[in-house]
Amino acid sequence: MTHQLSAGGLREWLAGGWRFWLDLVFRLVLITVGVLIGVLSLQLFMVPFEIAPTGATGVAVIINSLTGWPIGLMLLVINVPILFLGYRYLGGWTIVIGTIYAVVAYSVLLEAVVPFLPTDPITSDRLLNALFGGVTGGISLALVMRGGATYGGTSTLATIIQRTPKFG
DSSP states (O other), X not given: OOOOOOHHHHHHHHHHHHHHHHHHHHHHHHHHHHHHHHHHHIXXXXXXXXXXXXXXXXXXXXXXXXXXXXXXXXXXXXXXXXXXXXXXXXXXXXXXHHHHHHHHHHXXXXXXXXXXXXXXXXXXXXXXXXXXXXXXXXXXXXXXXXXXXOOSHHHHHHHHHHHSTTTO
């Protein structure tokens, strides 16, 4: 039996299809802007003073301070196993695809923006840098989460614990 689509049904389908794509683009823009703000926050305020934020990014900053290894690369290495856990416990790729995009974009941009940033710190006050980094980092995370993703790391682990009946 074949299904015929009426003119009204076609309009509804197209309208729904456009809403899907518009929503997807909106979410990607939110995630991208959030990631960019997060990268600038980390590179302008935190890294020059070796201030380690929380979670996987903080671990990557500490490793960078001790070894000189790139923060973006360390962030990818830390997040790969966590993303696979997210895939397994959060219901597949549809749940973690936004987070994969955010993690990869964040890791790549962390290294890509360095040549374009000023070499001198914006302020020499360590406390102000921590404050500015925390506020802009919070705005960044809010945008990324509003887009339906996280930066991976401890955010993904917390979501796994929350949604897994054995833990939550």
